[in-house]
Amino acid sequence: MTPPELKQTISAGLLSFPVTDFDAAGDFRPATYTRRLEWLMPYGASALFAAGGTGEFFSLTPQDYGSVIRTAVDTCRGGVPIIAGTGGPTRQAIAYAQEAEKIGAQGILLLPHYLTEAGQEGLAAHVEAVCRSVQFGVIIYNRGVCRLTAATLAQLADRCPNLIGYKDGLGEIELMVSIRRKLGDRFAYLGGLPTAEVYAAAYKALGVPVYSSAVFNFIPKTAMEFYHAVAANDQATMNRLLDQFFLPLLEIRNRKPGYAVSIVKAGARLAGHDAGPVRPPLVDLTAEEGARLAELMRALGPQ
Numbered sequence: 440m441t442p443p444e445l446k447q448t449i450s451a452g453l454l455s456f457p458v459t460d461f462d463a464a465g466d467f468r469p470a471t472y473t474r475r476l477e478w479l480m481p482y483g484a485s486a487l488f489a490a491g492g493t494g495e496f497f498s499l500t501p502q503d504y505g506s507v508i509r510t511a512v513d514t515c516r517g518g519v520p521i522i523a524g525t526g527g528p529t530r531q532a533i534a535y536a537q538e539a540e541k542i543g544a545q546g547i548l549l550l551p552h553y554l555t556e557a558g559q560e561g562l563a564a565h566v567e568a569v570c571r572s573v574q575f576g577v578i579i580y581n582r583g584v585c586r587l588t589a590a591t592l593a594q595l596a597d598r599c600p601n602l603i604g605y606k607d608g609l610g611e612i613e614l615m616v617s618i619r620r621k622l623g624d625r626f627a628y629l630g631g632l633p634t635a636e637v638y639a640a641a642y643k644a645l646g647v648p649v650y651s652s653a654v655f656n657f658i659p660k661t662a663m664e665f666y667h668a669v670a671a672n673d674q675a676t677m678n679r680l681l682d683q684f685f686l687p688l689l690e691i692r693n694r695k696p697g698y699a700v701s702i703v704k705a706g707a708r709l710a711g712h713d714a715g716p717v718r719p720p721l722v723d724l725t726a727e728e729g730a731r732l733a734e735l736m737r738a739l740g741p742q
Contacts, residue, residue: 440520440545445576446603448520448545450627451648452485453666455655456493456524458704459507461715467503468715469510475712476514482659484519485649487511488548491524493653493700496550498718505538512543522578526550529565533572546576548606551585559591570599577601580631582608589614589621596625606631607647610638619646633699634692636662636685639669640677653699654688657706660742684735691728697721702732709733710742 440448457479460472479487489511490496490504499507511521523539525532525547536547549569557565562585570577579595579602581587586609587595595602605622606629607615619628630642630650639650648670655662661680668676692698700717705724707714709732716723724732 440575442546442576442601442603445520445522445546446627449486449522449578449604449629449649453483453655453663454486454488454629454649454651455479455484455662456488456491456651456653457511458656458700458707458714459490459494459499459503461718463715465716465718467499467506469506471712471714472507472510473514475707475714476511478712479655479659480515480518482655482663484655486520486522486545487515488522488524488651489544491548491651492550493656493703494524495700495718495721496524496526498721501534504535505542508539508544509542516543520545522546522548524548524550525569526580527553529568532565532569536569536573536577540573540575544575546578546603547573548578548580548604550580551583554584556584559588562587563591563595566595566602567598570595570602573601575601576603578604578606578627578629580606580608581614582606582631589617592618592626593621596622603627604629606651607642608632612645615642615645615647634685634689636665637681637689639665640674643669653703654685654706656703657710657712658684658736658739658742661739684739687735688732691724691731694728695722698724702728705729705732706736709736 460468462468490507508523523544525535605626608631628647635650652662
């Protein structure tokens with residue numbers, strides 16, 4: 440898939456990040472990861488992000504990374520495009536990007552670098568180095584310590600033809616509007632705040648109609664129903680699902696930092712597709728929180 444083809448692919452439809460399967464000892468479990476992808480593929484996501492944020496990229500070893508991406512590519516070949524997460528220090532991000540390209544992923548999502556803050560010049564140098572290291576498409580994730588401005592993104596768009604997508608995880612409306620207005624159709628734009636459904640209608644009004652759904656991991660039918668409601672401006676369906684499921688879900692998710700990932704793994708287990716525990720420094724939901732999540736899921740009906 441060429442960068443323009445990837446841009447077109449992610450410009451419509453629902454995207455998602457499969458969780459990464461670990462066994463009780465915390466080691467990658469490819470067999471159940473394969474079955475997870477086989478279960479999710481037919482529901483109609485436009486692309487899946489392997490080893491993304493919900494896939495615990497930040498806790499994967501280099502050995503894990505190659506195994507996760509290879510398993511995803513081999514499983515989904517001919518079914519749904521796989522976009523690989525990459526990130527961390529520039530040389531590590533380059534190594535992961537090149538490995539993902541060699542394995543056969545369709546592109547990468549460039550997650551924030553690690554720990555330290557940086558100015559626009561340094562951020563631009565980091566992104567450009569990664570883009571120049573590969574031929575396939577790159578999507579930048581503005582989140583955490585990566586806070587690229589509209590002016591910097593415009594410079595990168597000129598320098599890096601394969602930089603084709605922008606994902607927003609900051610939620611700063613003024614910045615998002617300035618980026619959308621300055622870059623126009625140069626990028627595909629994705630909503631990337633945790634539990635993106637809560638923000639989906641507002642982001643669509645800003646010119647960002649596509650988002651990535653974490654709950655697709657455990658309620659894929661409902662995730663697609665909500666996406667189609669957003670696309671059709673079906674406010675009644677959106678309000679019903681927000682009140683019935685998404686807002687109560689946030690009450691659980693917001694109890695502890697990192698629960699945006701933990702609650703998805705809990706949901707996958709309750710859906711009959713156990714992905715094992717999260718890796719430290721994340722922690723799993725308590726039994727009481729899991730029981731409350733199970734109630735919310737039962738109310739939605741079969742998936």
